[in-house]
Amino acid sequence: MNYLSQLEAKSVYIFREAYKSFKDLCMLWSIGKDSTVLLWLAKKAFFGHVPFPLVHIDTSYKIPEMIAYRDKLAMEWNLTMIVGQNEVALKNKQTFPDGNATRLQCCKRLKSDALHRTLDATYPRKKLNLDTGEYETEKNAIPFTGVIAGIRSDEEGSRSKERYFSPRETTNDWNIEEQPPELWNQFNTDFAPGTHIRIHPLLDWTELNIWEYIHQENIPIIPLYFDQGKGTRYRSIGCAPCTFPIQSTAKTVPDIIEELRTGKLSNIAERSGRAQDAEDGGGLETLRQDGYM
Amino acid sequence: MLEQKERMDIVMAGHVDHGKSTLIGRLLADTHSLPEGKLEAIRALCEKNSKPFEYSFLLDALKDERSQGITIDSARCFFETEKRYYIIIDSPGHIEFLKNMITGATRAEAAILIIDAQEGIQENSRRHGFLLSVLGISQVLIVVNKMDLVQYNKERYDSIVQEYETFLNNLGVHPKQFIPVSAFLGENLVTQSTRMPWYTGDALLPCMEAIQKETARDKKDLRLPVQDIYKFTAQNDTRRIIAGTIQSGTLTVGDTLTAYPSMKETKVTSIERFSSPKLETALPDEAIGITYSPQIYLKPGEILCKREELAPLIDTLFRVRIFWMAQTPMQTGKTYTLKLATMRVNVSLEEIVHVFDTQQLTQTTGHTRVKRYEVAECILTSTKPIAFDIPDVCLETSRFVLVHNHAIVAGGTISASIHHSQNSEVHEALQGNTQFSYGTITPAQRKKHLGHEAATIVFCGKKANDYARSFEYILYTQGYTSASIIFEKQKNVTREVESLYGSQLRITIKTALSAGLICVCAVDSATLEELTHTQLGPLGLINCNESPSQESSYHCSSLDDLPRLVKDLIADNIISNIEK
Incomplete structure (x- = not known):
């Protein structure tokens, strides 16, 4: 068994454990390459089905192609698509593009806060009607207690400390020191009332593995990752005002794999195009402790 | 590339x-x-x-x-x-x-x-x-x-x-x-x-x-723990799929599988994968699904094996080596949740055999608690039978964790089943099936010589010892040749020792039976349970307690009951009529 198959099998196992153990389960889909691989792995685990809702936090500043791609795939794959947003912050213009917040403050409001309040159903949630292709406000929305997310341990130092099944208190605090152990294929699927579990099937994957798998499986990926002829491409995608493309002429998946393998990018961190990371020494870590994935 | x-x-x-x-x-x-x-x-x-x-x-x-x-x-x-x-x-x-x-x-x-x-x-x-x-x-x-x-x-x-x-x-x-x-x-x-x-x-x-990868597990016996059973009806999907990851061995369409511990059997109709080439065989570590016929009702946690390959052990009592990680010590008599492969079951800590000193590599006995970061050899008992292996047969289905208060508190491996063994010699020895040679005299010849056939009469409960002794005396006065096996058990022995008593008793009874004698035994209820798994020929179980028992069709609550009991046992052909 080659190592991509090994990674796939382990992720599938984790998906199935999560599905068996948590009633109110959802999966975060950021439309990026990692969570799209995650979505593909869900289809692997459940033989073509995705038996739980996908949650996307729309900051309203996402690159427009992302939204179009999201809805196209949701319709094609029959996905239960849920979208959440911090409508109050947007209405009051408390954002970085409006000039009323730092990048990190903006991330906290439009991503972390929006995520918490969407997961616990205190913000209104929009659900895609697969018959009409329109989003409708979800009635009787229930809080999600199990959340599958596509984080990888090679992305950043703090993510390398994660567990596959990672409990959070109701406040979404992450107690790094007292994390329960995980042995072999046994995860912490029992939890006290009020605990939320974050499930991380991609923890062992690297950026290269992701692209190799996309190639092997022929997974449809948003074209923002490829050079469209201008000599630049996105390596990591997010909000338009804070995400910048890198210099690269990689036009296809094999081009990107080649680029990563030959070490052309080894001098540049994967998230270097994400401006909010540079604002604070802890970068992602600060957002992590606040509950951002 | x-x-x-x-x-x-x-x-x-x-x-x-x-x-x-x-x-x-x-x-x-x-x-x-x-x-x-x-x-x-x-x-x-x-x-x-x-x-x-x-x-x-x-x-x-x-x-x-x-x-x-x-x-x-x-x-x-x-x-x-x-x-x-x-x-x-x-x-x-x-x-x-x-x-x-x-x-x-x-x-x-x-x-x-x-x-x-x-x-x-x-x-x-x-x-x-x-x-x-x-x-x-x-x-x-x-x-x-x-x-x-x-x-x-x-x-x-x-x-x-x-x-x-x-x-x-x-x-x-x-x-x-x-x-x-x-x-x-x-x-x-x-x-x-x-x-x-x-x-x-x-x-x-x-x-x-220079470090080598682990050797292939595909040559071993199939172990496919049932992780879940799916029936997704969306998009008119009619498949009922058993999902699981192969821990060892290979699986091929057409294989007859036995599920342990339920012992149900079914046949593999197809191997299911999403967006993958259709292959008829699956290998270790593959997370696959199977469709099967006939439709049997299975629960997650059972282990699927090939009918003709080595079966896993099934028991409620097993010896384990554990590593304890929680702040609160592990304690005898307490209940924990055991997770092994995809199965979960409640277990209680029956006995701590010994605790290892990880510094000096010595073992100490007499503990009732295992403290944080100690390694101990223990006996666990589960509320229902589970299927597992010993590490030499399949490491993946011998490893387990214990869960307590919503967290994993210990990891370990099962080193032995108390009642069974995957080592067939040990299994046979515990069962008393060891190939003793009992000579050339046939049961028929013994019957001619003694005038009756061999039988086992077991008294269990209050005053069982007294009743058994008096019962044997009555048989003696009627001309029967018998042996009295009164089991004087030590108090507060462990389940493991109990199991050894059981196998001693089995061997003793078998020896007496082979001599054509009527074995009159008195045992306690735990040892009786040991005997019920054994082939002992004609068997009469006599309940000496006031409350009726499921196993026993005979009852004895005073010495006056004994002559009637002898008559009943003869009438029922458990003790043969003496011909002298």
Whole structure:
């Protein structure tokens, strides 16, 4: 068994454990390459089905192609698509593009806060009607207690400390020191009332593995990752005002794999195009402790 | 372009401050596996905070961790060589974080154990060595670090090697190589150091490259634990699919499978995969689905095996070796949830056979508690029968964890079933089926000689001993030849000892029966349970308690009942009519 198959099998196992153990389960889909691989792995685990809702936090500043791609795939794959947003912050213009917040403050409001309040159903949630292709406000929305997310341990130092099944208190605090152990294929699927579990099937994957798998499986990926002829491409995608493309002429998946393998990018961190990371020494870590994935 | 290299997970273990994180940091730097600027960024941060630069800061990336200077959790980092991809799992040396070391180690195929040349072998050097042996990691490299601080002294190195090798060998761990290094200065890490000409072995990285992958599990017997059963109706899907990951063996369409412990049988109709080539066979580690016929009702947790291959053990009582990780000690009589493969069941701690001292490698008995970070040999009893293997048959279905208060509190392996054995000789011996040779006289000849056939009469309950003795006397007066087997049990024996009593009793009874005698036994209810699994010929069970019992069709509550009982047993043909 080659190592991509090994990674796939382990992720599938984790998906199935999560599905068996948590009633109110959802999966975060950021439309990026990692969570799209995650979505593909869900289809692997459940033989073509995705038996739980996908949650996307729309900051309203996402690159427009992302939204179009999201809805196209949701319709094609029959996905239960849920979208959440911090409508109050947007209405009051408390954002970085409006000039009323730092990048990190903006991330906290439009991503972390929006995520918490969407997961616990205190913000209104929009659900895609697969018959009409329109989003409708979800009635009787229930809080999600199990959340599958596509984080990888090679992305950043703090993510390398994660567990596959990672409990959070109701406040979404992450107690790094007292994390329960995980042995072999046994995860912490029992939890006290009020605990939320974050499930991380991609923890062992690297950026290269992701692209190799996309190639092997022929997974449809948003074209923002490829050079469209201008000599630049996105390596990591997010909000338009804070995400910048890198210099690269990689036009296809094999081009990107080649680029990563030959070490052309080894001098540049994967998230270097994400401006909010540079604002604070802890970068992602600060957002992590606040509950951002 | 897309050829795939293999992947190797290695755990880094050792005592606190012996330089694990430094070693990994330097290894990443020297193999050019760091993004440009990362090293400089950490150097700048150190300068800003007036702290000397350390390679370990690369890994100890978390803020609060940097301030304490210790690794809290198993951080993973990645690097690659021509040969393969490595995942290096850094684990904490502090005793408080031992459970994190275990989490890291259970993901690894090999281990690097690091010892400070100056400080020498410390508590966790021994403890981690012990745990690697408990977890079954046999591929181990030993790094003697900080050689620069002992002036690259060969004698110092040799004495550490000798002491630690003896310790590990006693545990059955045989390191592949000892390597003297200075992680901070990069000596003997990637290339051979010129500072230690007396060392003729390879540097660390070449030694890592020489570690072999685990041998194939596809030659073993099939073990497919049922993870879940799906029937998704969306998009008119009519498949009912058993989902699971193959732990060992191979599975082919058409195989007849037996589910343990329910013993139900079915046949594989198809192997299901999403967006993959349709293959008729599946191999170890594949997370597949199967459709099957006939439709049987299965629950997650059962283990599917091939009908003609070695069956797993099924028992409610088993001997285990556990490693306890919770703050609250494990206690005899308490109930825990056991998770083995995909099965979960409540178990209670029946007995602590002994607790290991991980420093001195001695065992002590008489415990009722297992404290945090102790390793113990225990007997567990489950509320319902479970299927499992011993490690030699299938490691993956012998490992388990215990869950208590919503968290994993212990890990371990089952070393034996109390009632059964996958070693057929032990199994037969416990059952009393050992091939004793009983001579050439046939049962018919014995019957002619004694005037009656052999039988077993078992009294159980209140005053069973008295009734059995008097019963035998009545038989004697009527001309029967008999043997009286009164089981004088010690009080408060363990379930394991009880099981041994059971097999002694079985052998004794079988011997008496082979001589054509009527065996009159008195036993307690636990031992009776042992006997019910045995073929003993004509058998009469007599309940001496006031409350009726399911197993017994006969009852005795006073000595006056005995003559009637003899008559009833003869009438029912359990005791044959004497012909003399």
